[in-house]
């Protein structure tokens with residue numbers, strides 16, 4: 227069962243009420259460009275159900291997340307991820323989560339370091 231929050235930015239983007247540069251869409255997910263990119267290529271993969279944390283995820287939503295994780299590698303050419311990419315799911319304050327609709331950051335286009343702060 228899909229959940230929706232009328233006050234959520236990403237629910238509004240999914241609904242089409244707020245514009246985004248969409249890269250891929252199906253019934254389960256939307257992938258669009260991050261408005262404030264932290265790497266030369268920075269996309270957000272958003273499952274089409276509103277939940278904040280992995281801890282809140284229903285069975286149905288875990289299926290959506292699985293589909294997201296399986297879809298991303300198939301889009302390597304379209305998204306320009308062939309030299310490697312990083313997936314990030316921020317969870318809560320210390321991780322810097324600012325939008326409370328679970329999303330996967332897809333970062334690519336640069337050789338990345340490996341320290342969070």
Ligand code: AMP
Nearest residue numbers: 246259260261262316322323324325326
């Ligand atoms: P997080 O900090 O993990 O919650 O990630 C939220 C991300 O959403 C940030 O990287 C923001 O730059 C991005 N963001 C915020 N507003 C928009 C928007 N209107 N369109 C696209 N990305 C956005």
Ligand code: ZN
Nearest residue numbers: 234237276327
């Ligand atoms: Zn939402």
